[in-house]
Amino acid sequence: MAEVIRNATVEWKLTGKDPAVVTDNASNMTVAVELTGYQHIRCFAHVLNLASQRALKVPALARLIARVRRISTFFHRSTAAANALKINQRMLGLPHHKLITDVAVWWNSAYEMLARFLEQQPAICAALLSPEVRKSTTDICTLNETDISNAEQVVQALKPMLVATNIMCEEKSPTISIIAPLHSQLLSDTTSSIEDSSRQRDQDHHPPRPVQAI
Structure with a gap:
Protein backbone atom coordinates (compact mmCIF):
# COMPACT_ATOMS: atom_id res chain seq x y z
CA MET A 1 0.00 0.00 0.00
CA ALA A 2 2.87 2.36 0.78
CA GLU A 3 4.30 1.71 -2.68
CA VAL A 4 0.93 2.47 -4.27
CA ILE A 5 0.83 5.81 -2.44
CA ARG A 6 4.36 6.67 -3.55
CA ASN A 7 3.56 5.78 -7.15
CA ALA A 8 0.44 7.95 -7.02
CA THR A 9 2.41 10.97 -5.83
CA VAL A 10 4.88 10.46 -8.67
CA GLU A 11 2.10 10.08 -11.24
CA TRP A 12 0.37 13.23 -9.99
CA LYS A 13 3.70 15.10 -9.75
CA LEU A 14 3.39 15.74 -6.01
CA THR A 15 6.75 14.42 -4.86
CA GLY A 16 8.24 17.84 -4.22
CA LYS A 17 5.15 19.38 -2.66
CA ASP A 18 5.03 17.68 0.77
CA PRO A 19 1.65 15.98 0.16
CA ALA A 20 -0.78 14.95 2.88
CA VAL A 21 -2.63 11.64 2.73
CA VAL A 22 -6.19 11.30 4.01
CA THR A 23 -7.34 7.81 4.97
CA ASP A 24 -9.73 6.06 7.31
CA ASN A 25 -8.48 4.75 10.66
CA ALA A 26 -7.60 1.24 9.53
CA SER A 27 -4.28 0.11 10.99
CA ASN A 28 -2.90 -0.99 7.61
CA MET A 29 -3.51 2.48 6.17
CA THR A 30 -1.83 4.11 9.16
CA VAL A 31 1.26 1.93 8.74
CA ALA A 32 1.34 2.48 4.98
CA VAL A 33 1.32 6.26 5.29
CA GLU A 34 3.95 6.15 8.04
CA LEU A 35 6.22 4.18 5.71
CA THR A 36 5.93 6.87 3.05
CA GLY A 37 6.88 9.61 5.47
CA TYR A 38 4.01 11.78 4.26
CA GLN A 39 1.73 13.72 6.57
CA HIS A 40 -1.20 11.54 7.61
CA ILE A 41 -4.67 13.00 8.17
CA ARG A 42 -7.35 10.67 9.43
CA CYS A 43 -10.82 11.08 7.91
CA PHE A 44 -12.79 13.25 10.34
CA ALA A 45 -16.13 11.75 9.33
CA HIS A 46 -14.77 8.27 10.01
CA VAL A 47 -13.47 9.40 13.41
CA LEU A 48 -16.93 10.73 14.28
CA ASN A 49 -18.49 7.44 13.25
CA LEU A 50 -16.05 5.37 15.31
CA GLU A 171 -19.94 18.76 1.47
CA LYS A 172 -19.17 17.23 -1.92
CA SER A 173 -15.47 17.97 -1.51
CA PRO A 174 -14.83 18.69 2.18
CA THR A 175 -11.51 20.35 2.93
CA ILE A 176 -9.32 20.23 5.99
CA SER A 177 -10.32 23.81 6.83
CA ILE A 178 -13.76 22.61 7.93
CA ILE A 179 -12.37 20.24 10.56
CA ALA A 180 -11.00 22.81 13.03
CA PRO A 181 -14.26 24.75 13.54
CA LEU A 182 -16.29 21.53 13.71
CA HIS A 183 -13.89 20.03 16.23
CA SER A 184 -13.98 23.19 18.33
CA GLN A 185 -17.78 23.29 18.27
CA LEU A 186 -17.99 19.62 19.22
CA LEU A 187 -15.73 20.16 22.22
CA SER A 188 -17.82 23.13 23.31
CA ASP A 189 -21.14 21.31 22.87
CA THR A 190 -20.05 18.11 24.58
CA THR A 191 -18.48 20.00 27.50
CA SER A 192 -21.72 21.92 28.00
CA SER A 193 -23.67 18.67 27.85
CA ILE A 194 -21.49 17.06 30.52
CA GLU A 195 -21.80 20.09 32.79
CA ASP A 196 -25.58 20.19 32.38
CA SER A 197 -25.84 16.48 33.20
CA SER A 198 -23.68 16.92 36.30
CA ARG A 199 -25.82 19.79 37.54
CA GLN A 200 -28.97 17.76 36.94
CA ARG A 201 -27.60 14.81 38.93
CA ASP A 202 -26.66 17.14 41.78
CA GLN A 203 -30.17 18.56 41.82
CA ASP A 204 -31.68 15.08 41.82
CA HIS A 205 -29.48 13.95 44.72
CA HIS A 206 -29.74 17.19 46.68
CA PRO A 207 -33.15 18.75 46.07
CA PRO A 208 -33.65 22.23 47.53
CA ARG A 209 -35.25 22.35 50.96
CA PRO A 210 -38.70 23.92 51.15
CA VAL A 211 -38.75 27.46 52.50
CA GLN A 212 -40.60 27.72 55.79
CA ALA A 213 -42.68 30.76 56.56
CA ILE A 214 -41.54 32.76 59.57
Whole structure:
Protein backbone atom coordinates (compact mmCIF):
# COMPACT_ATOMS: atom_id res chain seq x y z
CA MET A 1 0.00 0.00 0.00
CA ALA A 2 2.87 2.36 0.78
CA GLU A 3 4.30 1.71 -2.68
CA VAL A 4 0.93 2.47 -4.27
CA ILE A 5 0.83 5.81 -2.44
CA ARG A 6 4.36 6.67 -3.55
CA ASN A 7 3.56 5.78 -7.15
CA ALA A 8 0.44 7.95 -7.02
CA THR A 9 2.41 10.97 -5.83
CA VAL A 10 4.88 10.46 -8.67
CA GLU A 11 2.10 10.08 -11.24
CA TRP A 12 0.37 13.23 -9.99
CA LYS A 13 3.70 15.10 -9.75
CA LEU A 14 3.39 15.74 -6.01
CA THR A 15 6.75 14.42 -4.86
CA GLY A 16 8.24 17.84 -4.22
CA LYS A 17 5.15 19.38 -2.66
CA ASP A 18 5.03 17.68 0.77
CA PRO A 19 1.65 15.98 0.16
CA ALA A 20 -0.78 14.95 2.88
CA VAL A 21 -2.63 11.64 2.73
CA VAL A 22 -6.19 11.30 4.01
CA THR A 23 -7.34 7.81 4.97
CA ASP A 24 -9.73 6.06 7.31
CA ASN A 25 -8.48 4.75 10.66
CA ALA A 26 -7.60 1.24 9.53
CA SER A 27 -4.28 0.11 10.99
CA ASN A 28 -2.90 -0.99 7.61
CA MET A 29 -3.51 2.48 6.17
CA THR A 30 -1.83 4.11 9.16
CA VAL A 31 1.26 1.93 8.74
CA ALA A 32 1.34 2.48 4.98
CA VAL A 33 1.32 6.26 5.29
CA GLU A 34 3.95 6.15 8.04
CA LEU A 35 6.22 4.18 5.71
CA THR A 36 5.93 6.87 3.05
CA GLY A 37 6.88 9.61 5.47
CA TYR A 38 4.01 11.78 4.26
CA GLN A 39 1.73 13.72 6.57
CA HIS A 40 -1.20 11.54 7.61
CA ILE A 41 -4.67 13.00 8.17
CA ARG A 42 -7.35 10.67 9.43
CA CYS A 43 -10.82 11.08 7.91
CA PHE A 44 -12.79 13.25 10.34
CA ALA A 45 -16.13 11.75 9.33
CA HIS A 46 -14.77 8.27 10.01
CA VAL A 47 -13.47 9.40 13.41
CA LEU A 48 -16.93 10.73 14.28
CA ASN A 49 -18.49 7.44 13.25
CA LEU A 50 -16.05 5.37 15.31
CA ALA A 51 -16.51 7.59 18.36
CA SER A 52 -20.30 7.40 18.14
CA GLN A 53 -20.29 3.64 17.59
CA ARG A 54 -18.02 3.20 20.60
CA ALA A 55 -20.33 5.30 22.76
CA LEU A 56 -23.32 3.17 21.79
CA LYS A 57 -21.48 0.07 23.04
CA VAL A 58 -21.28 1.32 26.63
CA PRO A 59 -23.19 -1.43 28.50
CA ALA A 60 -25.76 0.81 30.19
CA LEU A 61 -26.47 2.64 26.94
CA ALA A 62 -26.60 -0.58 24.94
CA ARG A 63 -29.22 -1.96 27.34
CA LEU A 64 -31.28 1.23 27.08
CA ILE A 65 -31.17 1.14 23.29
CA ALA A 66 -32.14 -2.53 23.31
CA ARG A 67 -35.23 -1.78 25.41
CA VAL A 68 -36.32 1.03 23.11
CA ARG A 69 -35.66 -1.16 20.07
CA ARG A 70 -37.86 -3.89 21.54
CA ILE A 71 -40.72 -1.45 22.04
CA SER A 72 -40.33 0.02 18.57
CA THR A 73 -40.22 -3.42 16.98
CA PHE A 74 -43.36 -4.43 18.86
CA PHE A 75 -45.30 -1.46 17.49
CA HIS A 76 -44.14 -2.27 13.97
CA ARG A 77 -45.26 -5.90 14.25
CA SER A 78 -48.53 -5.44 16.14
CA THR A 79 -51.47 -3.99 14.24
CA ALA A 80 -53.38 -3.43 17.49
CA ALA A 81 -50.46 -1.53 19.01
CA ALA A 82 -49.97 0.58 15.88
CA ASN A 83 -53.66 1.52 15.84
CA ALA A 84 -53.63 2.32 19.55
CA LEU A 85 -50.60 4.54 19.00
CA LYS A 86 -52.38 6.49 16.25
CA ILE A 87 -55.45 6.98 18.46
CA ASN A 88 -53.38 8.28 21.35
CA GLN A 89 -51.34 10.52 19.07
CA ARG A 90 -54.57 12.23 18.01
CA MET A 91 -55.85 12.48 21.57
CA LEU A 92 -52.57 13.92 22.88
CA GLY A 93 -51.97 16.20 19.92
CA LEU A 94 -48.68 14.55 19.00
CA PRO A 95 -47.27 14.31 15.47
CA HIS A 96 -48.49 11.24 13.59
CA HIS A 97 -45.01 9.78 13.28
CA LYS A 98 -44.15 6.11 13.18
CA LEU A 99 -41.58 4.76 15.60
CA ILE A 100 -38.09 4.20 14.26
CA THR A 101 -36.03 1.03 14.66
CA ASP A 102 -32.28 1.45 14.53
CA VAL A 103 -29.90 -0.24 12.10
CA ALA A 104 -26.69 -1.63 13.59
CA VAL A 105 -24.32 -0.18 10.97
CA TRP A 106 -25.77 3.35 11.16
CA TRP A 107 -25.14 4.92 14.56
CA ASN A 108 -27.34 7.89 13.72
CA SER A 109 -30.33 5.55 13.44
CA ALA A 110 -29.99 4.86 17.18
CA TYR A 111 -30.12 8.60 17.81
CA GLU A 112 -33.21 8.93 15.61
CA MET A 113 -34.87 5.97 17.33
CA LEU A 114 -34.34 7.47 20.78
CA ALA A 115 -35.41 10.95 19.69
CA ARG A 116 -38.60 9.61 18.10
CA PHE A 117 -39.34 7.50 21.18
CA LEU A 118 -39.03 10.55 23.43
CA GLU A 119 -41.28 12.54 21.11
CA GLN A 120 -43.96 9.86 21.22
CA GLN A 121 -43.42 8.59 24.77
CA PRO A 122 -46.81 9.75 26.18
CA ALA A 123 -48.67 8.10 23.30
CA ILE A 124 -46.54 4.95 23.59
CA CYS A 125 -47.25 4.65 27.30
CA ALA A 126 -50.98 5.15 26.78
CA ALA A 127 -51.06 2.66 23.93
CA LEU A 128 -49.29 -0.02 25.95
CA LEU A 129 -51.83 0.42 28.74
CA SER A 130 -54.83 0.14 26.42
CA PRO A 131 -56.96 -3.03 26.79
CA GLU A 132 -56.57 -3.90 23.10
CA VAL A 133 -52.79 -4.03 23.37
CA ARG A 134 -52.67 -5.71 26.77
CA LYS A 135 -54.71 -8.58 25.35
CA SER A 136 -51.93 -9.42 22.91
CA THR A 137 -48.93 -8.97 25.20
CA THR A 138 -48.05 -8.46 28.84
CA ASP A 139 -44.26 -8.39 28.71
CA ILE A 140 -43.78 -5.08 26.88
CA CYS A 141 -43.52 -2.00 29.08
CA THR A 142 -42.35 1.53 28.51
CA LEU A 143 -39.33 3.10 30.17
CA ASN A 144 -39.32 4.37 33.74
CA GLU A 145 -38.46 7.95 34.71
CA THR A 146 -34.75 7.18 35.11
CA ASP A 147 -34.61 5.55 31.68
CA ILE A 148 -36.40 8.52 30.12
CA SER A 149 -33.95 10.92 31.75
CA ASN A 150 -31.01 8.85 30.51
CA ALA A 151 -32.45 8.72 26.99
CA GLU A 152 -32.84 12.50 26.98
CA GLN A 153 -29.21 12.91 28.01
CA VAL A 154 -28.05 10.49 25.32
CA VAL A 155 -29.97 12.39 22.63
CA GLN A 156 -28.54 15.66 23.91
CA ALA A 157 -25.00 14.25 23.87
CA LEU A 158 -25.27 12.69 20.41
CA LYS A 159 -26.95 15.61 18.67
CA PRO A 160 -23.69 17.59 18.12
CA MET A 161 -22.14 14.46 16.59
CA LEU A 162 -25.09 14.13 14.24
CA VAL A 163 -24.88 17.79 13.22
CA ALA A 164 -21.15 17.50 12.52
CA THR A 165 -21.65 14.28 10.55
CA ASN A 166 -24.39 15.86 8.44
CA ILE A 167 -22.21 18.88 7.70
CA MET A 168 -19.38 16.62 6.54
CA CYS A 169 -21.74 14.55 4.39
CA GLU A 170 -23.31 17.61 2.78
CA GLU A 171 -19.94 18.76 1.47
CA LYS A 172 -19.17 17.23 -1.92
CA SER A 173 -15.47 17.97 -1.51
CA PRO A 174 -14.83 18.69 2.18
CA THR A 175 -11.51 20.35 2.93
CA ILE A 176 -9.32 20.23 5.99
CA SER A 177 -10.32 23.81 6.83
CA ILE A 178 -13.76 22.61 7.93
CA ILE A 179 -12.37 20.24 10.56
CA ALA A 180 -11.00 22.81 13.03
CA PRO A 181 -14.26 24.75 13.54
CA LEU A 182 -16.29 21.53 13.71
CA HIS A 183 -13.89 20.03 16.23
CA SER A 184 -13.98 23.19 18.33
CA GLN A 185 -17.78 23.29 18.27
CA LEU A 186 -17.99 19.62 19.22
CA LEU A 187 -15.73 20.16 22.22
CA SER A 188 -17.82 23.13 23.31
CA ASP A 189 -21.14 21.31 22.87
CA THR A 190 -20.05 18.11 24.58
CA THR A 191 -18.48 20.00 27.50
CA SER A 192 -21.72 21.92 28.00
CA SER A 193 -23.67 18.67 27.85
CA ILE A 194 -21.49 17.06 30.52
CA GLU A 195 -21.80 20.09 32.79
CA ASP A 196 -25.58 20.19 32.38
CA SER A 197 -25.84 16.48 33.20
CA SER A 198 -23.68 16.92 36.30
CA ARG A 199 -25.82 19.79 37.54
CA GLN A 200 -28.97 17.76 36.94
CA ARG A 201 -27.60 14.81 38.93
CA ASP A 202 -26.66 17.14 41.78
CA GLN A 203 -30.17 18.56 41.82
CA ASP A 204 -31.68 15.08 41.82
CA HIS A 205 -29.48 13.95 44.72
CA HIS A 206 -29.74 17.19 46.68
CA PRO A 207 -33.15 18.75 46.07
CA PRO A 208 -33.65 22.23 47.53
CA ARG A 209 -35.25 22.35 50.96
CA PRO A 210 -38.70 23.92 51.15
CA VAL A 211 -38.75 27.46 52.50
CA GLN A 212 -40.60 27.72 55.79
CA ALA A 213 -42.68 30.76 56.56
CA ILE A 214 -41.54 32.76 59.57
